[in-house]
Amino acid sequence: MLKGSLGLIALTSLFLSGAAMAQEKIKVGVTATLEGTYTVLGEDGIRGHQTALNVLGTKIGDKQLEFVIASTDATPDSAVRAVRKLIEQDKVQILLSPLSGDEGIAVKNFAKTHPELTFINAASGAQETTYVDPAPNFFRFNMDGAQWQVGLGKYAYEEKKYRKIATVGEDYSFIYTQVFGLVLEFCGAGGQVTNRQWVPLGTKDFASVIAALPDDVDAIYLGLGGADAVNFLNQYQQAGGKAHLMGGSIMIDQTILSSKGNAKNALIGTLAASGQADTWEDPGWQKFVKNYQDAFPPNKRFPSPSLLATNYYGSTMALILGLRAVNGDLSDNQSKLKAALAKLEIDAPNGKIKLDSNRQAIGTNFVTEVVDDGKGALFSKVVKVIPNVNQTLGYDPAVFAKIGLPSRTVPECKKY
């Protein structure tokens, strides 16, 4: 009985949604991690997305862009479920998804089952997504985790004179990719990575991790993000930790630097690398920061956009520019849009971005150091800018392929 009447309700709502489809619209589905460990990252991603819409508008010729947002929790299953809901229920034609590394791998594989649609990666940064068996309809206008670490290892070795480091990271593909980039460069310069600890995503109790941190290293690299990073810092401070720190791209980021409490002060002076630097003087970047700040009241945003906001901004920008290039023409299984995206070069806030043959971004990377602005707010300050970073990190593709895919133990600490 109940099932039957619900079936009828379902039926009615189907007709309703059918009527809504009649107008000239382009529907875009967006996913973000609005649940779980990475909630703050997802929320700021959506802010970046909205900033882009404020700046670029939602009109493509005479067509209106319409966005539907779905929530995930950084697990691949939640991402596939959300993307399927967007495609099948909301009938979106283009996807702006997903945020997190393993979500990216799952959505890329899912994209192959819908070759007629276009997927633009929102922010995820696992290497495998575009490096191994890429999907022809999946475009990534942000760099991967390894590209975001370019410059860090060398700078730590040459300028900071670090010789031995240990790493603590979340146990999944994006952080593997980040540590991959770090280890490759740091060990290539002659340094040693003595210990790599991996903690599950969503870890709350870091006591055993902190107790196991080695003492005889020059610095400890932290590849954590969201709530995990804040929990780690609180417990690290309570344990009286004093080591030099180095940080990954979502560790040294406004999502952590503007967290409440004073545990984040442990990060002052921390060396990091990322696809952006908060205090970069480039006018394009400054304009983006201003647009972001103007779009939201101060208590509803971070002092400066996080990496996720920047990535969502960049991917939204690529989507709109790509659609404009073909005047919103989605005929022939969106082939014109796909061709336009593949050769699109965007002037993103964090530098120029173009795509390689795997539809993976080639862009600019930043080595940064955390500074206090004197009023208690922390920012990442540029110490080095590295343009034209590609996915093989400047290695010959054949040599790069021999290193293997990022994992807990790959790459080995040696010169390749």
Place this chain on the structure above:
Amino acid sequence: MSVTHDARVQLRAATTAQGQAARIWPEINHPAAWIVAVILVIMPLIANGFFLIEIFATTMILGTIALSLMFLAGYGGMVSLMQLTIAGFCAYMVAVFGVSANTNISLGWPWWLAVPMALALATLFGTLGGTLAVRTEGIYTIMITLAIGAAFYYFTNQNWAIFGGHTGINTVATPHFWGVNWRSDIPFYYIVLGTAALCYFAVAYISRAPFGLALQGVRDNPRRMAALGFNVNAHRIAAYAVASFIAGLAGVLQVWNYRQISPGSVSVGACIDILIIAVVGGITRPIGPYIGALIFVLLRTFALDFLVKIGLDGNRFRLIIGLGFLAIVFWSSDGVIGLWQRWRQGKRPTTTRPGGGHGHG
């Protein structure tokens, strides 16, 4: 644990009516049951891909997992929180033995070999877990099974050799034979419907068969059953084996549905979702879990849209889900089934025990 307690009270009352009702299939004689059955069969004519798969097929998959919990809790008095874990284990095994994008892990067997293997292993896994759990009762059973579920979740999260870590196993191949892609919407819907119906009738049958009756006897008074010469623990373990097989079937469907499996699907939260589904639907009859699953899936899918539509912050959608469940459990400790029964009771005050005549499940 009030869950089991409620079931017991009602079911014990029902046992007296057992003699006459034992071999009757009351649900089949009810016109509403036929209407539901016909609607389910012609569903592909009225619902599109999204409602067909994301709502109805998902409901039946989750409902089947919850059915295995209903079988254990309702007839055996054992609340097992590891039913989803068993389904997830089976799903992983399909991915490991079958074909997937992760060639380092998957052995590449054809589906007709991989699926029986996965089902056998899942049944074994559930039976072993059950063997541990039957040594305990009540809240301790819940704790042991929850511990198994939690351990499996963290193990899959960290094990890269077999389970593919946090990334899981992607692009799992789905069956394709007789020129039909069985994962395309309509064939898959019928596979799910067929499996769910099979499991439903199997549970309904077992509850009236000697084994099911003995199991209910064990639930109501284990000591007396032991005195009568029944091997109490053997019955309980056998119940776990049956429930594991049912959960395993649902696990196979789940991995085919999403074509991927990763630890998020076997998280502790998801294990508890199954308990919520069973409790909301009602654990006194096999139809309960399916009703609970439908409510759960509808809330999970539409709570966000609903909040945004009425102009509230969509981020609070979990609140709606929680309030919905709270309301159902508050007004009826016996789930939706209990509400329905009470409603019928109100309409026909002459009936002394409306639920009882309908068999004990």
